[in-house]
Amino acid sequence: MNEYLLRYITYLIAEKNASPYTVRNYRREIEAFAEFAQGQGVTTWEAVDLPLLRRWLAWLTTQGYAKASIARQVSEMRSFYHYLRRERVVETNPVVGLSSPKVPKRLPRYLNVQEAVALLTAPDTSTPQGLRDRAILELLYGAGLRVGELVNLDIGHLDLGRGELRALGKGDKERVALMGEPARAALSRYLAEGRPHLATKASRSALFLNRFGGRLSTVSVTKIVHKHSKRGGIERRVTPHMLRHSFATHLLDGGADLRAVQELLGHENLVTTQIYTHVSQSKLREVYLRTHPRAGDAGDNGGTEETNGSEGTNETLIRP
Numbered sequence: 001m002n003e004y005l006l007r008y009i010t011y012l013i014a015e016k017n018a019s020p021y022t023v024r025n026y027r028r029e030i031e032a033f034a035e036f037a038q039g040q041g042v043t044t045w046e047a048v049d050l051p052l053l054r055r056w057l058a059w060l061t062t063q064g065y066a067k068a069s070i071a072r073q074v075s076e077m078r079s080f081y082h083y084l085r086r087e088r089v090v091e092t093n094p095v096v097g098l099s100s101p102k103v104p105k106r107l108p109r110y111l112n113v114q115e116a117v118a119l120l121t122a123p124d125t126s127t128p129q130g131l132r133d134r135a136i137l138e139l140l141y142g143a144g145l146r147v148g149e150l151v152n153l154d155i156g157h158l159d160l161g162r163g164e165l166r167a168l169g170k171g172d173k174e175r176v177a178l179m180g181e182p183a184r185a186a187l188s189r190y191l192a193e194g195r196p197h198l199a200t201k202a203s204r205s206a207l208f209l210n211r212f213g214g215r216l217s218t219v220s221v222t223k224i225v226h227k228h229s230k231r232g233g234i235e236r237r238v239t240p241h242m243l244r245h246s247f248a249t250h251l252l253d254g255g256a257d258l259r260a261v262q263e264l265l266g267h268e269n270l271v272t273t274q275i276y277t278h279v280s281q282s283k284l285r286e287v288y289l290r291t292h293p294r295a296g297d298a299g300d301n302g303g304t305e306e307t308n309g310s311e312g313t314n315e316t317l318i319r320p
Contacts, residue, residue: 001033001045008083019148030080045081046090051097053077067101072316074100085254108245108275111238116141116246118232119225120182131186131194132208135225136216138183139165140225140240144247144265147218147240154205155191160184167266175266248276 009027012018016028036056042048060070070242074095081093111119124130131247139145157166167177181186200213201238208216221240229238244265249262262273 001037001043002031004045004084004087004089005030005034005080007087008080008308011083021148025072026076026080029076033073033077045084048094050094050097053094057098057101068103071100071103073186074098108247108249109236110245111234111242113250115232115234115310116243116250119234119238119243120230122228122232125189128194128197129211131190132198132216133228135183135190135194136208136221136224137185137228137243138186139179140243141247142183143177143179144244146244147221149177150240151208151216151218153207155207156205158187158207160188173266177266178264245276248273252276 005027006192009023012023012026013314033056036059037043037048037052040052040055042052057070057074060073065073078093078095078098081090081095084090085093120134120141123133123137124241127133132186136150139150140147143165147169152168153165159165163179163248164182165177165179167175195207197211198211198213203209203213207232210216210220225238225240225243248261248265251264252258258273258277259270261276262270265273
């Protein structure tokens with residue numbers, strides 16, 4: 001079973017341009033399924049059937065896996081068997097008949113504008129690391145970059161004069177991202193005063209460097225965001241992707257067109273971007289319920305009814 005899994009991993013890397021994170025997840029979780037199958041006496045991919053897959057789902061549930069995690073693993077197995085069919089290793093895809101657990105859709109978490117400002121101004125820009133961190137935060141929020149796009153940036157990808165950068169997104173697809181004046185200013189200062197102090201003889205083209213002069217990792221960027229969110233007084237945990245969510249949500253709240261936001265985020269499908277309209281609508285609903293005199297509970301007059309002040313009558317005056 002391991003032979004075909006290794007072939008599939010090679011296919012993901014060479015043909016699908018899958019990210020290291022995706023490849024790692026697929027390999028680990030399909031290997032875990034293979035171990036489960038072997039424990040059930042099944043030693044080939046051809047012998048896997050629907051009853052075995054259902055026992056696997058039940059086992060995952062008893063192990064405490066979340067519905068979202070189980071649904072992701074089912075999707076991975078479905079894709080793997082699609083590959084096996086294409087390679088004529090199996091005749092049918094048994095995962096097609098397997099029902100994934102329904103995962104409730106969660107709205108993306110985002111910062112409000114005040115929280116975003118508190119985060120952006122948290123780094124101590126009197127140090128090289130602080131200048132770097134300020135530039136990182138400005139790009140994550142001001143350009144809506146994914147953390148993977150950010151750490152892969154080289155100096156040559158920037159066009160500060162035009163306020164643009166070339167970002168390498170999912171599947172090695174390149175897109176042009178825009179940045180505002182605060183991000184341009186933060187990057188200019190980092191390049192002039194911060195990066196030279198972090199660079200070593202071995203440092204090459206990477207834009208954001210760690211203390212050893214090497215390219216900054218996604219894990220390090222996550223820690224940087226978390227550290228400065230605490231410093232900025234934000235109590236909940238903040239991740240790099242929350243800044244991308246904030247970027248999109250604040251654009252829509254400000255009146256941006258949905259298709260423009262789609263382009264700025266680099267989404268191929270408009271449906272992916274539409275989740276942010278739900279965020280904006282939920283905010284509008286909150287404002288409506290809080291401010292409109294006819295939005296309260298039916299049993300609460302809310303200032304819409306009043307007595308006419310005449311003694312001995314029960315008449316009420318209803319405002320139109």
